[in-house]
Amino acid sequence: MPIKPVLKTQIDHVSILDEHGNFDAKLGKGLIPDDDAVKLYEHMVVCRQLDEVAFKLQRSGRMGTYPQNMGQEATSTGAAYALNKDDWIVTAYRENPGLFWRGLPMEYILWHWMGDERGNQIPEGLYVTPISIPIGTQMLHATGLAWAAKYRKEDRIACTFFGDGATSEGDFHEAANFAANLNLPVIFFCQNNGWAISVPSCIQCSAPTIAQRGIAYGMDCVQCDGNDIFAVVKVMKDAIKRAREDKRPSFIEALTYRLGDHTTADDARRYRDAEELDQWKLRDPITRLGEYLKKKKLWNSGKEEALQARAKAEVAEVVKRAEGIAPPAKSEMFDSMYATIDDPQLRIQRETMRTSSLGQDQSQAGEDIEASGRERT
Ligand SMILES: Cc1ncc(C[n+]2csc(CCOP(=O)(O)OP(=O)(O)O)c2C)c(N)n1
Numbered sequence: 356m357p358i359k360p361v362l363k364t365q366i367d368h369v370s371i372l373d374e375h376g377n378f379d380a381k382l383g384k385g386l387i388p389d390d391d392a393v394k395l396y397e398h399m400v401v402c403r404q405l406d407e408v409a410f411k412l413q414r415s416g417r418m419g420t421y422p423q424n425m426g427q428e429a430t431s432t433g434a435a436y437a438l439n440k441d442d443w444i445v446t447a448y449r450e451n452p453g454l455f456w457r458g459l460p461m462e463y464i465l466w467h468w469m470g471d472e473r474g475n476q477i478p479e480g481l482y483v484t485p486i487s488i489p490i491g492t493q494m495l496h497a498t499g500l501a502w503a504a505k506y507r508k509e510d511r512i513a514c515t516f517f518g519d520g521a522t523s524e525g526d527f528h529e530a531a532n533f534a535a536n537l538n539l540p541v542i543f544f545c546q547n548n549g550w551a552i553s554v555p556s557c558i559q560c561s562a563p564t565i566a567q568r569g570i571a572y573g574m575d576c577v578q579c580d581g582n583d584i585f586a587v588v589k590v591m592k593d594a595i596k597r598a599r600e601d602k603r604p605s606f607i608e609a610l611t612y613r614l615g616d617h618t619t620a621d622d623a624r625r626y627r628d629a630e631e632l633d634q635w636k637l638r639d640p641i642t643r644l645g646e647y648l649k650k651k652k653l654w655n656s657g658k659e660e661a662l663q664a665r666a667k668a669e670v671a672e673v674v675k676r677a678e679g680i681a682p683p684a685k686s687e688m689f690d691s692m693y694a695t696i697d698d699p700q701l702r703i704q705r706e707t708m709r710t711s712s713l714g715q716d717q718s719q720a721g722e723d724i725e726a727s728g729r730e731r732t
């Protein structure tokens with residue numbers, strides 16, 4: 356018996372607006388109308404400003420740890436632009452621009468990183484999930500949300516974002532396997548920024564692409580230049596069509612780079628070369644789109660100056676709103692967790708938290724112990 360191949364496959368790489376300003380007119384035709392291209396550019400500039408201010412808030416002790424999104428704006432912005440308003444966006448933590456494009460007020464993200472749970476209470480009617488810090492768990496949620504939509508016969512798909520490192524987690528493989536086997540309308544959007552904290556992607560994926568991990572599950576897989584918003588929109592539109600019309604999941608690997616540290620708790624200079632960073636600065640997705648607009652006479656230095664001023668003013672207002680909110684009552688950590696608090700010990704803890712510094716005022720706890728009829732052991 357001759358040996359014959361049972362599978363031949365390839366991964367395509369999609370690029371439309373390259374880092375030198377070349378535009379593939381055939382692939383890019385009608386993809387993003389001029390007015391929208393300007394709006395997308397303006398949006399990414401405002402998001403970059405928010406990112407820079409968030410970094411400073413952490414450094415000046417006004418906010419907790421923060422993962423900068425700088426350099427990765429085109430991925431989630433392009434994806435959110437291509438999706439419908441009532442499709443799910445299921446994110447990790449480096450997709451602020453996509454969440455803001457969808458309409459999440461910027462202060463929610465600052466609240467999240469300030470440790471205020473109200474940042475995770477997504478406004479009614481917005482189909483986005485809160486930031487996910489545990490790596491990979493959100494992919495399972497996306498598969499579940501897509502399954503629910505299919506079951507309810509809703510015309511809604513789910514797009515989940517995650518990093519290159521997240522594809523080494525078991526959660527990815529379970530989410531992908533379910534999505535493909537159950538024919539679910541999910542888009543797995545991998546932001547391959549080359550690093551999982553200090554681990555380069557080549558150490559945790561020996562294959563030439565991350566995208567091919569999806570092939571094992573029977574998904575359509577593609578790679579694109581993630582700093583090229585046109586390429587992102589193109590691969591998203593193709594994946595959205597497959598999800599909506601055929602109820603098939605897809606895997607997108609978008610090549611991008613985080614220009615900042617992993618988070619404010621990191622110093623990337625300790626593990627990555629300055630030259631690598633310099634190379635990627637030349638591929639900045641915002642500069643690239645800006646140059647495209649200038650070439651088409653849709654943008655000029657006057658508009659840029661006005662936009663920079665607007666971005667600063669808007670973000671300053673966001674910070675005012677984020678910091679201006681009254682702090683939550685300490686007891687809210689219990690009220691947000693439990694529908695009813697029946698356990699007497701929990702009631703004591705809640706009361707102690709409400710009335711004093713944690714555990715310092717025993718008399719408060721004692722009063723409630725008596726009220727609850729339980730003896731101290
Ligand atoms: C389940 C889990 N394991 C480990 C961590 C610690 N951790 C935080 S970020 C990170 C790397 C993630 O890399 P990647 O998925 O490439 O995303 P990126 O930060 O590059 O956007 C790890 C291991 C975590 N948050 N959750």
Ligand SMILES: [Mg+2]
Nearest residue numbers: 518519550551
């Ligand atoms: Mg990464």
